[in-house]
Amino acid sequence: xxFDGNHAELLGGTALRPGIYRxxxxxxxxxxxxxxxxxxxxxxxxxxxFERSHKTHDGKTVDSTGAFLLGELERLDPxxxxxxxxxxxxxxxxxxxxVSIADxxxxxxxxxFASAGGLGTGNSIGNGKAWVGRNTTQITxxxxxxxxxxxxxxxxxxELKYTIYELESAAKVGRPIDEQKFEALKLVHQMNIDEQxxxxxxxxxxxxxxxxxxVTPTNVVNGALGTPQWITKTPDxxxxxxxxxxxxxxxxxxxxxxxxxxxxPPAQFGYIxxxxxxxxxxxxxLRYVMENNVLTATxxxxxxxxxxxxxxxxxxxxxxxxxxxxxxxxVYTKNKKYVRFPMTLLQRTPLQYDGxxxxxxxxxxxxxxxNPYPETVSYSDGI
Numbered sequence: 441x442x443f444d445g446n447h448a449e450l451l452g453g454t455a456l457r458p459g460i461y462r463x464x465x466x467x468x469x470x471x472x473x474x475x476x477x478x479x480x481x482x483x484x485x486x487x488x489x490f491e492r493s494h495k496t497h498d499g500k501t502v503d504s505t506g507a508f509l510l511g512e513l514e515r516l517d518p519x520x521x522x523x524x525x526x527x528x529x530x531x532x533x534x535x536x537x538x539v540s541i542a543d544x545x546x547x548x549x550x551x552x553f554a555s556a557g558g559l560g561t562g563n564s565i566g567n568g569k570a571w572v573g574r575n576t577t578q579i580t581x582x583x584x585x586x587x588x589x590x591x592x593x594x595x596x597x598x599e600l601k602y603t604i605y606e607l608e609s610a611a612k613v614g615r616p617i618d619e620q621k622f623e624a625l626k627l628v629h630q631m632n633i634d635e636q637x638x639x640x641x642x643x644x645x646x647x648x649x650x651x652x653x654x655v656t657p658t659n660v661v662n663g664a665l666g667t668p669q670w671i672t673k674t675p676d677x678x679x680x681x682x683x684x685x686x687x688x689x690x691x692x693x694x695x696x697x698x699x700x701x702x703x704x705p706p707a708q709f710g711y712i713x714x715x716x717x718x719x720x721x722x723x724x725x726l727r728y729v730m731e732n733n734v735l736t737a738t739x740x741x742x743x744x745x746x747x748x749x750x751x752x753x754x755x756x757x758x759x760x761x762x763x764x765x766x767x768x769x770x771v772y773t774k775n776k777k778y779v780r781f782p783m784t785l786l787q788r789t790p791l792q793y794d795g796x797x798x799x800x801x802x803x804x805x806x807x808x809x810x811n812p813y814p815e816t817v818s819y820s821d822g823i
Contacts, residue, residue: 518614522623527630529637529781532703532746532774533649536782536810539593546782546807547590554583591810592644593782596632597803598625603796625802629786636806637781638750639760646808649703649779650754650770654814657756657768658688660822668822670708675717675725679732681820685771686734686743689818697778697816698734700741703748703770707763708823710747744774755821769820778816782807 539546557568557580572579600621610617640646647653660681663673670678682702689699712725726745730736735743748770753759755766772779784805792799811817 520620520623522627525627525631526749527634528746528748529630529634532701532748533637533809534774534776534780536776536780536807539782539784539805539807541784541787541803541805543593543805545590546593546810547588548810548812550587550589550812552585552587554585556580589810589812591646591782591808593805593807594641594644595803596629596806597801598628599799599801600625601797601799604798605796607798626786629802629804633783633806637809638748639754640808644808648750648809649772649817650748650750650760650768650819652809652811652814652817654811655817655819657819657821660684660769660820670823671711675715675728678712678725679729681769681823682729683734685769685818685820689771689816690734692815692818693813694815697773697813698738698740699771699773699816699818700735701744701746701772701774703746703751703772704823705751705767706747706749707752708767708769709745755819758821766821767823769823770817771820772817778813779809779811781809 536546555568555570557563557570561567561569561571570580600618602617602621606617635641636646636648638648638650640648640651660668662668663677665672667673670681673681685702686699690697709726712729715725717723717725717728729745730743733743735741750760751768751770753762753765754768758766758768786802786804788803789801
């Protein structure tokens with residue numbers, strides 16, 4: 441509190457008039473609690489610092505209800521500025537929609553067929569057909585092996601709660617705290633899904649699109665300058681890396697499925713989207729790749745290339761999310777038959793009143809990325 445004559449007797453001096461003190465006051469007694477002098481030697485009030493007048497008693501400029509202490513000449517922008525967050529899981533994977541909130545586990549089966557060649561010719565190329573003779577007495581059959589793959593369907597929940605005081609204060613200043621907390625909850629939910637889809641969960645041992653356990657990564661070859669990074673490679677070398685990944689994936693899938701989607705780190709995407717194929721041309725490397733890849737040449741569709749922040753540092757020996765380590769390119773087919781993510785819709789409990797608190801919980805279940813055909817996914821590290 442500011443110093444004036446009314447405090448003179450507490451300090452052992454004599455008050456001549458408000459603001460003027462003659463006695464044994466120490467230097468610090470002439471300052472306010474924030475160490476700002478508010479009275480001069482003649483008793484004139486000097487006012488408070490501008491910064492101090494715009495802060496609450498705890499030294500902050502905002503409290504939980506969003507109420508501010510504002511100056512008369514200050515114009516506050518009422519727009520709600522949320523944290524800068526980008527999620528893209530819904531673009532890059534299909535959902536498995538048959539799960540419910542009552543399920544604890546999702547599973548699927550993988551079948552393997554076997555058949556012996558007729559007439560004892562073996563199963564090499566050109567042999568193994570189920571031929572029989574006119575007098576055949578023993579006919580071979582087929583065998584089926586069915587393997588079940590289970591994954592946990594994890595419960596997920598967050599609680600929204602606020603007091604009557606918070607609601608009333610927020611309503612008075614026109615910033616509903618319940619709506620802001622709900623926006624925060626939805627954002628957390630989307631961020632958790634995004635991480636689960638692309639990377640999985642470390643404590644549970646779950647994997648995602650960039651680190652599926654059934655996929656063995658390979659390294660891209662070095663370019664003419666002796667390095668594998670795309671920033672040092674020519675457009676033809678980058679195109680070769682992509683076509684090699686597509687062809688390898690196609691071969692692993694028994695030449696049955698040509699992958700149609702690629703995820704790469706944002707830096708590499710930005711480079712190929714802006715760098716020109718030649719100094720004399722106006723075609724970017726990205727467009728050059730889109731027009732000259734294996735998928736486009738087969739006439740089975742158009743190749744899609746997207747920036748994935750989760751590819752950053754996802755390569756073997758890299759640190760996820762860190763630049764300057766080992767980045768990864770993911771090649772796969774976006775189809776529910778080959779890769780999907782099980783989850784339930786977000787639900788809520790009825791509003792509960794507990795004293796001055798109002799509470800409700802939002803809940804659902806998040807699963808683990810299912811990949812019945814690991815052959816349709818491939819990783820290329822070092823780009």
